[in-house]
Amino acid sequence: MNRRQISLAAGILPEATPAQLIEAAAASDFDFGGMWAERETWTPATTRVIRKQAQEAGVELLDLEVAWIMPGASDPWLVELVDIAAELGARNLLCVSSDPDLAATTAKFQAMVDRAEGTGVRINLEFGMFTEVKTIHMARAILEAVEGEAKALLIDTLHWARSGGTAEDLAAIPRTWLSYCQPCDAPMDGPDLTNFDAIIDDAINRRMPLGKGGLPLAAMVDALPDTLPMAVEERSAVLRDAFPDLNERAREVARTSRAWLDARG
Numbered sequence: 001m002n003r004r005q006i007s008l009a010a011g012i013l014p015e016a017t018p019a020q021l022i023e024a025a026a027a028s029d030f031d032f033g034g035m036w037a038e039r040e041t042w043t044p045a046t047t048r049v050i051r052k053q054a055q056e057a058g059v060e061l062l063d064l065e066v067a068w069i070m071p072g073a074s075d076p077w078l079v080e081l082v083d084i085a086a087e088l089g090a091r092n093l094l095c096v097s098s099d100p101d102l103a104a105t106t107a108k109f110q111a112m113v114d115r116a117e118g119t120g121v122r123i124n125l126e127f128g129m130f131t132e133v134k135t136i137h138m139a140r141a142i143l144e145a146v147e148g149e150a151k152a153l154l155i156d157t158l159h160w161a162r163s164g165g166t167a168e169d170l171a172a173i174p175r176t177w178l179s180y181c182q183p184c185d186a187p188m189d190g191p192d193l194t195n196f197d198a199i200i201d202d203a204i205n206r207r208m209p210l211g212k213g214g215l216p217l218a219a220m221v222d223a224l225p226d227t228l229p230m231a232v233e234e235r236s237a238v239l240r241d242a243f244p245d246l247n248e249r250a251r252e253v254a255r256t257s258r259a260w261l262d263a264r265g
Helices: 018-026 044-057 076-088 102-116 136-145 157-162 167-171 196-205 217-223 237-242 246-264
Strands: 006-008 032-036 061-069 092-097 122-126 151-156 230-232
Touching: 006 018, 006 246, 018 032, 018 044, 018 246, 044 076, 061 076, 061 102, 076 092, 076 102, 092 102, 092 151, 102 122, 102 136, 122 136, 136 151, 136 167, 151 157, 157 196, 157 217, 167 217, 230 246, 237 246
Parallel strands: 006 032, 006 230, 032 061, 061 092, 092 122, 122 151
Antiparallel strands: none
């Protein structure tokens, strides 16, 4: 039986430095690590140091977060993130949009895809009720308008379920658009979708280990290719409180995720 490839999503360790993210991935039973780049603190020196640390630790980065499209003129940081992801050897760059102008979002996403061509980096558009690309159908419309093999669509179990997505929606995604996914579990009852703060709290504090909540997680996994790498996105206040040590937290998420995947065969 081939073991499903899983990654330590950076959101599991929101207080971690880039170096600590590499250390935690190396210390746990994940196949990949995830990285978060902040404009205010990330420098060319950071890229060199983290690339060297990851190589020495044997950690390949599945993704870099987050390219956040905002209203107004195109932000040079977006394409700079593409370059950083390529230099780090990350397979994917996660992108979300807070620009209500979907034509502008499409153009800005296209610019990142163009920059990524030939680098090995895929630009993954994530949808969710916390963004202006709220549903899988809105995300599909953008990807259909974008040209280039570096474009991709990212499915997060929580955002897919909370926005009314179905397994049929997932099965209909062109397989060439898929580079990785973000599984998690959570309580079946979601937040008030008219309350932005509640939506954010649900996303960063209320997620649960795989198989321990009420989301249609198995339906999502079954509808996507079984070779698709998974960045486990267990962002949880309960988890953070129970495992303040970053490496222990990473090991616990890897353990529970492997247990659920192994039980499913």
